[in-house]
Amino acid sequence: xxxxxxxxxxxxxxxxxxxxxxxxxxxxxxxxxxxxxxxxxxxxxxxxxxxxxxxxxxxxxxxxxxxxxxxxxxxxxxxxx
Amino acid sequence: xxxxxxxxxxxxxxxxxxxxxxxxxxxxxxxxxxxxxxxxxxxxxxxxxxxxxxxxxxxxxxxxxxxxxxxxxxxxxxxxxxxxxxxxxxxxxxxxxxxxxxxxxxxxxxxxxxxxxxxxxxxxxxxxxxxxxxxxxxxxxxxxxxxxxxxxxxxxxxxxxxxxxxxxxxxxxxxxxxxxxxxxxxxxxxxxxxxxxxxxxxxxxxxxxxxxxxxxxxxxxxxxxxxxxxxxxxxxxxxxxxxxxxxxxxxxxxxxxxxxxxxxxxxxxxxxxxxxxxxxxxxxxxxxxxxxxxxxxxxxxxxxxxxxxxxxxxxxxxxxxxxxxxxxxxxxxxxxxxxxxxxxxxxxxxxxxxxxx
Numbered sequence: 001x002x003x004x005x006x007x008x009x010x011x012x013x014x015x016x017x018x019x020x021x022x023x024x025x026x027x028x029x030x031x032x033x034x035x036x037x038x039x040x041x042x043x044x045x046x047x048x049x050x051x052x053x054x055x056x057x058x059x060x061x062x063x064x065x066x067x068x069x070x071x072x073x074x075x076x077x078x079x080x081x
Numbered sequence: 082x083x084x085x086x087x088x089x090x091x092x093x094x095x096x097x098x099x100x101x102x103x104x105x106x107x108x109x110x111x112x113x114x115x116x117x118x119x120x121x122x123x124x125x126x127x128x129x130x131x132x133x134x135x136x137x138x139x140x141x142x143x144x145x146x147x148x149x150x151x152x153x154x155x156x157x158x159x160x161x162x163x164x165x166x167x168x169x170x171x172x173x174x175x176x177x178x179x180x181x182x183x184x185x186x187x188x189x190x191x192x193x194x195x196x197x198x199x200x201x202x203x204x205x206x207x208x209x210x211x212x213x214x215x216x217x218x219x220x221x222x223x224x225x226x227x228x229x230x231x232x233x234x235x236x237x238x239x240x241x242x243x244x245x246x247x248x249x250x251x252x253x254x255x256x257x258x259x260x261x262x263x264x265x266x267x268x269x270x271x272x273x274x275x276x277x278x279x280x281x282x283x284x285x286x287x288x289x290x291x292x293x294x295x296x297x298x299x300x301x302x303x304x305x306x307x308x309x310x311x312x313x314x315x316x317x318x319x320x321x322x323x324x325x326x327x328x329x330x331x332x333x334x335x336x337x338x339x340x341x342x343x344x345x346x347x348x349x350x351x352x353x354x355x356x357x358x359x360x361x362x363x364x365x366x367x368x369x370x371x372x373x374x375x376x377x378x379x380x381x382x383x384x385x386x387x388x389x390x391x392x393x394x395x396x397x398x399x400x401x402x403x404x405x406x407x408x409x410x411x412x413x414x415x416x417x418x419x420x421x422x423x424x425x426x427x428x429x430x431x432x433x434x435x436x437x438x
């Protein structure tokens with residue numbers, strides 16, 4: 001599946017890319033697509049058939065799976081205290 | 082494919098905004114100042130008596146329109162998303178510093194583009210400084226700079242400033258005597274398009290900027306970070322359309338001396354905009370973007386806008402703002418101090434992040 005991960009800071013995205021690469025998952029650092037969010041930060045895009053790693057929740061705002069015409073939210077930290 | 086489409090939309094949005102900006106000048110706004118977020122917030126601060134510089138006092142309906150245009154469109158698109166709590170005091174401080182830089186140069190990044198399209202060569206030095214400032218800010222982003230995460234807020238909190246701006250405008254229309262206003266011919270504050278035209282222009286541009294995420298800082302930041310020209314296309318579109326309209330209306334005048342509401346001190350034009358680029362990168366967007374995010378319910382941006390207002394008042398109460406005669410000594414000292422303050426904020430919010438790897 002194709003996943004996008006949005007972050008609260010650019011550096012969180014850089015750090016997550018390193019961790020994904022350690023697992024052999026190649027991720028691309030890119031601006032957040034407009035149809036995913038109205039904010040303009042950094043996101044990661046990667047493709048994997050493996051189960052998503054637990055550490056994906058660290059410093060991330062949202063993890064979504066890209067479907068045909070939209071996205072399915074897998075994890076969102078927006079509600080966290 | 083998606084990115085190409087977004088790039089085209091941004092370019093088109095820029096063209097529309099460029100045309101509107103020059104039309105506002107045609108309808109009465111100061112030359113090369115169809116839009117200027119810094120100048121208009123400065124005029125608005127003056128209208129409320131936060132400073133007493135008689136030449137720059139007018140409650141600019143464009144500001145209200147920009148916030149409300151983004152507010153209503155984000156509500157309609159279900160993108161109104163109240164959130165905040167990401168180092169608000171630091172943002173307030175950064176915003177004050179950014180305003181000091183803007184009023185050294187005499188314009189925000191939006192007006193910088195409009196000044197270039199009007200033939201003002203001084204703004205090219207501003208652009209060079211602006212790009213350098215963003216470059217420095219990006220270095221900190223890459224090293225771990227962050228003002229920490231935001232949190233979900235109530236709808237009332239997110240809507241507070243948009244509704245307050247609407248109330249202010251209504252008050253200014255119903256009881257105008259409450260506000261200060263520069264007389265026609267008395268300075269930039271006295272030059273303005275009719276209220277409804279200014280308001281409509283603000284509403285349209287606010288909505289378009291919400292839809293496209295147009296941002297002058299983001300354009301150059303993303304070019305450096307991702308080699309992406311997408312956001313930059315908004316910038317390019319504004320320049321192209323405003324240039325053509327300025328030529329068509331006979332507003333274009335290339336040169337350095339005698340440019341409208343500008344001075345020709347190259348070093349301080351450069352340093353002023355360096356401060357703006359640097360501080361805005363740490364804030365996550367240019368002054369226009371902060372207004373749009375305020376409309377979307379981002380209370381951190383709302384605090385930033387309040388910081389701009391306070392910064393503008395500070396600039397005129399302490400003679401920090403430049404004029405057509407050039408920068409002031411106080412202004413030069415303030416720009417240096419603000420670059421130091423922004424650097425302290427950058428370092429303090431960056432150090433130690435590498436350890437978390």
